[in-house]
Amino acid sequence: MVTAAAARDVAAGTPDPELPMLTVADLGILRGVSVTADDVVVTITPTYSGCPAMREISADITRRLKGAGCDRVTVKTQLAPPWSTDWITPDGRRKLAEAGIAPPSAAPRHSGPVPLTLTRPATARCPRCGSARTRQTAQFGATACKSLARCDECGEPFEAVKAL
Secondary structure, eight states: OOOHHHHHHHHHTOBOSSSTTSBHHHHTOEEEEEEOSSOEEEEEOOSSTTOTTHHHHHHHHHHHHHHTTOSOEEEEEOOSSOOOGGGSOHHHHHHHHHTTEEOOOOOOOOSSSOOOOOSOOOOOOOTTTOOSOEEEEESOOSSTTEEEEEETTTOOEEEEEOOO
16 A cells, blocks of 8 residues: 555646646645545545536546555545635746746635626736736636736737636
């Protein structure tokens, strides 16, 4: 049987299928790994409740742990507290920027109901030149958790991870 630390290392190295430059640990969705005499239990939190990648992430974690010698693997989903882009590690933010995807800014903090605002969300910094002079060109990118933007300084289009 594998140790809890070894099982965590294996699970933590699982890449996100939508952002393959990031692991589940980089994204902050790996919540816990425990090992019993019979089972390895991995707990993950989706980036949002309808995330289509969760099934693939669960299957990949299971496949990796079984390949590391774990006979029984259970992957649980934990919805509370909800995931926040603040959980993306500094290494994950660096990897996003290196891949040309703007990492999210700090998530807005609210206590109680989320207020309705009619102002545009803060723009992302350009991952290529670092300029803050950017504009959103589409609310959704290749996945629902990303938007499309263009830099007014260097003119390059880029994707940005939405702050949640």
